[in-house]
Amino acid sequence: MPKHIVSGLKYLAAVNLRKKGQTQKEIANALGMDRSTVSHYLNGRNISRDSIEVAEVVIEMCPKDSLLLTYTLLKNKERTRTIIRTCQNKRYDGVIKNSCIGCGLCVDTCLVKAIVLNDLKAQIDFKWCCGCLICVEMCPTNSIEIKEVVD
Amino acid sequence: METTEIKEGKDITVERTGEEERKLLFKDPLCAVCGLCETICPVSAIEVCPTGAMIRTEQDTSKIEIDENKCVLCGMCSGICPFQALDLQIDGESIKTMVEYPQIIKSADIDELECIQCKACETACPQDAITITRELPKRADLITGEIEIDKDTCIYCGMCEEMCPVDAIDIAHQIPSSDSPVVATDIEVNEDTCVHCGICKRICPVDAIRQVCRICPYGEYEIEVPEVTGTSYIDPELCVNCTWCQEICPVDAAHVTKPFEGELTIDQDTCQACETCVMVCPCNVLSFPKSEKAGSKPEKLHKDERFCIYCGACEKSCPVDAIDVKRTKINYSPTKSKAWVKAFESLKN
Numbered sequence: 001m002p003k004h005i006v007s008g009l010k011y012l013a014a015v016n017l018r019k020k021g022q023t024q025k026e027i028a029n030a031l032g033m034d035r036s037t038v039s040h041y042l043n044g045r046n047i048s049r050d051s052i053e054v055a056e057v058v059i060e061m062c063p064k065d066s067l068l069l070t071y072t073l074l075k076n077k078e079r080t081r082t083i084i085r086t087c088q089n090k091r092y093d094g095v096i097k098n099s100c101i102g103c104g105l106c107v108d109t110c111l112v113k114a115i116v117l118n119d120l121k122a123q124i125d126f127k128w129c130c131g132c133l134i135c136v137e138m139c140p141t142n143s144i145e146i147k148e149v150v151d
Numbered sequence: 152m153e154t155t156e157i158k159e160g161k162d163i164t165v166e167r168t169g170e171e172e173r174k175l176l177f178k179d180p181l182c183a184v185c186g187l188c189e190t191i192c193p194v195s196a197i198e199v200c201p202t203g204a205m206i207r208t209e210q211d212t213s214k215i216e217i218d219e220n221k222c223v224l225c226g227m228c229s230g231i232c233p234f235q236a237l238d239l240q241i242d243g244e245s246i247k248t249m250v251e252y253p254q255i256i257k258s259a260d261i262d263e264l265e266c267i268q269c270k271a272c273e274t275a276c277p278q279d280a281i282t283i284t285r286e287l288p289k290r291a292d293l294i295t296g297e298i299e300i301d302k303d304t305c306i307y308c309g310m311c312e313e314m315c316p317v318d319a320i321d322i323a324h325q326i327p328s329s330d331s332p333v334v335a336t337d338i339e340v341n342e343d344t345c346v347h348c349g350i351c352k353r354i355c356p357v358d359a360i361r362q363v364c365r366i367c368p369y370g371e372y373e374i375e376v377p378e379v380t381g382t383s384y385i386d387p388e389l390c391v392n393c394t395w396c397q398e399i400c401p402v403d404a405a406h407v408t409k410p411f412e413g414e415l416t417i418d419q420d421t422c423q424a425c426e427t428c429v430m431v432c433p434c435n436v437l438s439f440p441k442s443e444k445a446g447s448k449p450e451k452l453h454k455d456e457r458f459c460i461y462c463g464a465c466e467k468s469c470p471v472d473a474i475d476v477k478r479t480k481i482n483y484s485p486t487k488s489k490a491w492v493k494a495f496e497s498l499k500n
Contacts, residue, residue, distance in 0.1 A: 098489035101193055103225035104241075108152045108169025119251050120488035140194045140223045141490070 004048065006073050008055025009083050011041045016086040018042055030082050059087045063131040071111050081112035084130045092131040094146035096122045106135035106144065156219035163213055165222050173224040174240045175217070181388065182214045182236040183433040185462035188228035189215070191494050196221035197228060202431055202468035227494055231255065233410045233462050234433065235388050253486040253495060257392040257410040261383040265404035268381035272396035272405055277435035277458075280389035281396060285381030289343060290317070292377050296347030296364040298340050304359035307335035311351035311360065319344040320351060393434035393458045412480035413461035415454055421473035422451045428465035428474060434458045437465060 102120030114128035161179035226239030268285035347364040396405035440449040
């Protein structure tokens with residue numbers, strides 16, 4: 001069931017956010033949950049092993065599928081970007097070519113709100129980029145290049 | 152996020168709502184069908200309809216078509232349009248007011264201090280964009296004299312009334328009756344209207360009018376000529392910066408900056424004198440010259456490049472490619488976007 005996968009994703013995000021030192025209240029706010037539910041999840045209660053397994057698969061899928069599935073389940077850009085950013089550990093980098101006309105299509109398309117326009121040129125905040133490449137596909141002038149950073 | 156197109160009459164609105172609200176507005180009546188939007192569009196979303204047909208016949212369709220499936224609302228068409236026909240608005244604000252976007256540098260102003268309200272510009276403006284209002288002094292303020300009608304001598308024949316060029320004489324005519332056996336009861340002169348021309352005095356068969364003009368005997372200096380006051384207005388939406396007002400103004404009160412510079416060439420041999428370009432040109436650059444005398448053959452098509460803004464509408468409309476418009480300079484404000492600079496520069500040839 002979709003809501004079980006959502007629970008799984010929120011569980012994974014909650015655990016990761018806790019590791020980063022966030023309080024239960026902060027986690028609850030970021031993921032749109034009750035603080036008590038966060039507490040249960042962090043103590044391994046009220047969450048099935050199956051849901052967590054499916055959520056792990058969702059995160060491991062190719063970035064575009066992973067993002068679209070998560071966004072379709074959550075229907076909320078803020079929570080989607082939080083879950084994707086906290087659970088996915090890949091990093092990306094890239095360039096915007098001078099052929100960018102500043103149409104803003106990428107800004108509107110980016111589900112993790114990583115792109116802004118600056119002086120008629122797109123600017124990607126790679127702290128948030130999840131490598132879905134939707135912007136690359138949409139760009140009418142093929143001005144975006146994004147690559148995964150491999151250590 | 153979705154791009155939608157709304158047509159209202161011949162006007163078009165293309166809209167995309169996402170992180171920001173982008174709206175491209177096309178106002179059909181302002182479009183001169185120059186085709187610059189079609190040329191600059193980076194995604195080939197704009198198609199200009201066949202000009203000759205658009206101009207010559209009353210078509211129900213818009214002069215351009217915008218494919219909402221292709222349009223990415225970048226605003227380049229709006230940036231280059233020299234006629235205010237296209238405007239991209241982001242969150243309700245026109246990109247024509249945003250510093251990051253390059254702006255076509257063009258202007259037209261009338262210096263109120265220099266303007267003498269002669270209305271030459273208003274008459275010449277090919278877009279009817281200029282309105283001059285003026286307040287003229289009363290005629291009576293420019294003249295001085297005296298007029299008096301001796302009502303006892305007057306026979307109320309009405310000759311003075313009929314001949315007065317400014318209708319300053321008014322006679323109370325009537326059909327005589329036994330009670331009042333006269334053809335008129337009174338005669339009045341409106342001294343505010345009277346210009347003391349003396350016609351009434353000269354036509355009067357019974358010498359009942361005494362009139363004297365004081366201007367001539369005392370010379371020109373008797374009267375202080377009142378000033379003509381007024382205002383001038385150029386409609387920024389209609390103005391095409393053609394410089395007609397600047398060229399025709401007798402006192403150099405109008406100042407215009409054209410958006411483009413260039414060269415206009417007509418191949419008189421190829422031209423078939425179909426008149427499409429004459430009808431299309433928003434600046435009245437082109438005309439058919441009249442034959443000087445019987446048997447003489449004037450040039451087919453006459454141009455006066457002083458008024459040309461090199462928009463290219465004539466070239467685009469010519470069915471036999473007899474016109475060549477070369478743009479050598481596009482005046483625009485600096486931008487950091489290399490793509491926009493490249494696009495603007497690509498319109499030079």
